[in-house]
Amino acid sequence: MGAVENIQITDAKRRYSAGVLKYAQMGYWDGDYEPKETDLLALFRITPQEGVDPVEAAAAVAGESSTATWTVVWTDRLTACDMYRAKAYRVEPVPNQSGQYFCYVAYDLSLFEEGSIANLTASIIGNVFSFKPLKAARLEDMRLPVAYVKTFRGPPTGIIVERERLDKYGRPLLGATVKPKLGLSGRNYGRVVYEALKGGLDFTKDDENINSQPFMHWRDRFLYCMEGVYRASAASGEVKGHYLNITAGTMEEMYRRAELARELGSVVMMVDLIIGWTAIQSISNWARENDMILHMHRAGHGTYTRQKSHGVSFRVVAKWLRLAGVDHLHAGTAVGKLEGDPMTVQGYYNICRDAKTEIDLPRGIFFEQDWGALRKVMPVASGGIHAAQMHQLLDLFGDDVVLQFGGGTIGHPMGIQAGAEANRVALETMVLARNEGRDIRNEGLEILRTAAKSCQPLRAALDTWGKVSFNYTSTDTSDFVPTASVA
């Protein structure tokens, strides 16, 4: 990788005479570069076109995501361009993936505007993913220097304060998404909320595409849902919540919906990822000012996170969302119906919850990340999970997670309240057993069956779903260990 054409041209006359140079020659590759503590680091997985030297490809990524254009420009010389140039400093083949390379790029802190994910993403993923010399490129991980992290406000509430507000400790929280996703009237929709919360769940949830459609306008949804929330709260003596989806066509409309959620006494509201980074940061500020838990539904992320060769890894999206400031984030289930290899998913959870994330290659974490006292995001496991997996979920994810059983609550043969009760009993039973030192990973099902003897709804849940599992090979797995799928 020390070929002559990959060495930066330092002679000013040659370097800045009009024409086209290789990116490496322009100075976007420096194999000896020692990243500074204040640099942003990015790891790309790149697949260069046939015949393209991986080092030159890495330099191109660094160039196109910082100052370069396709040809030499003399105006570079009006700037401290050596500093502004991002530097690819390491390229190595991906284990067992021919044609793919991991390329590490360092960016100087002064390339970025403080507190703006929009600016960060415009730089890092703005151009390079369409760049012709690359067949594919994927942003695998980023290291954000503490100096940069501190320019963001982070989650408005965070795990600790959320628990204190809800008065719920020592166990995962339980939720369910109202189903069917579309078509219920406000009155019928609120019924599901009431039944599920009264039965024992902590939260219910709007789905990502519930906004203000002809079958149910948003005000109706808010009014009926909050009636259900407060009725269930009075019936149980617990704080309950419904993630009111305030996603709308304009920011003004989102604020209007957020205001009503607050007026009605909701503790939580939600937005979809597709509202965009700027909207997310704005609504996060609103949530902070109004003591509202902000739930993030990662709608649409699969379009760029799922394929291993191209896009942006969810671990990077999770980092950006923690900076941007959300309180809940869907981060996968490992055992449910949606994509996610267990260790990779655990990596996402660690990003949400760590004070400092350590390098952990089997979990896909390439950089150490100090979160600089930014609050912690509560991960949400949702999609095709049910009570019979309670031991696996608790074992994989621990206490700080919202477990959402939508179908697993509403589809219960004895009704929604019974479905909620089955989940809550299964959860409390498993936490009790774990704390007592039982080996829940191996004895979990037995522990559930014993508990089911005195809980008819749990028995019915185990009978109905006890054998359901989603055993498909994950597409997004670590390159560093063979990963086993959880049954």
Add this chain to the structure above:
Amino acid sequence: MAINATCESTASPPVNGGASHSLTHGANGSLASALADTGVNELLGELDRDLIGLAPVKTRIREIAALLLVDRLRRERGFSAGGPSLHMCFTGNPGTGKTTVAMRMATILHRLGYIRKGHLVAVTRDDLVGQYIGHTAPKTKEVLKKAMGGVLFIDEAYYLYRPENERDYGQEAIEILLQVMENHRDDLVVILAGYKDRMARFFESNPGMSSRIAHHIDFPDYQADELALIAQRMLDAMHYRFDDEAKIVFDDYLTRRMAQPHFANARSVRNAIDRARLRHAYRLYSHPDAATSDESLTTIAAADLLASRVFADGDTR
């Protein structure tokens, strides 16, 4: 002592062929295999090796271990006698190893299943007795809660009782202690410690306490040769050594020091070594040009000891 004999027999195969190390292997179970299970043998061995002298103390600890072990076997066969009371009193002069032995005792009692956690909470009067009315009970109770599952070691326990002051709150602490010693035998072991004569007077005035202490263990003063051995151990642990001359001088030092007032056994040895280290360091420092070999860095010479005031005639320090 019977237990000694069985200790040695652990090397031979257990009676039942070694199929099970459980304590419940029927009428044929040997004491040896039961003992092996607890790992107490190793602890008693360590005690023998690590602690110099203290023969009567070690004997008593072995007896207590034997009692608990046999008790366990008896219980498993249905011969119940109720849990034995194991509150103790350690008497002896300062530096005779009372605290060290108490810590070992906590571990041994834990291994034998008599206490649940095996930690030691060491306190004195100030930790138990308050200065104002109403302060003593919460203080004592808090200490007791911390000690539960382990051993509560009350050093200089006689200070709890101050007959000269009839309003002394120490009596309140004693009452609470007595209650817990009687009703929570399963939860903790109390060890009182202090000078022998003062403990005797304390018990005379507090017969309730006296009657609840099952084991009185006296820690004798160390002999000069034992103290020399203790010094040797301390030096080894700190990577120092006496040269040949220093060894002889140290023996002389011990003889002189033991005759002086305020002699505190192992603690005095520790202090003597600490001061010798100081002089050793200053000796090297005063000759900065001399080569510092490993040898010179680790060797305490006679001069480092002779500078002690113990050798100055007529000086009592």
Add this chain to the structure above:
Amino acid sequence: MRVTQGTFSFLPELTDEQIKRQIEYCLDKGWAVAIEYTDDPHPRNTFWEMYGAPMFDLRDAAGIIQELAACRKTFPQYYVRVTAFDSTHGVESITLAFIVNRPANEPGFRLVRQEEPGRTVRYTIESYAVAAKPEGARY
């Protein structure tokens, strides 16, 4: 009705042995355990009365069980909960809280609706027991 605050309210009442095992779990993690009681179980009543300060530096559950027994004896008809605190940086909060005593009869809560324009409602949750009697005479 049954107040289902706390980590284990959906399970049958825990036995003292079960409570002890949960406390042991907390102590093993280095958490301080406290006992709290109240006769106002409103979901937003955060500050139950402390039955003594949180118990720091304990190794064994016996001392806490003893305190719990004393608390139940003094307040047999109150809600009593065991809470655990973790002082680790980044947590510094409660890590487990479960009810270990409750009144024989739990009348529950009334939902008061204050109707406002545009079908908006302001909700208030009111304890029947608290509304009926003063503190100390409720259960």
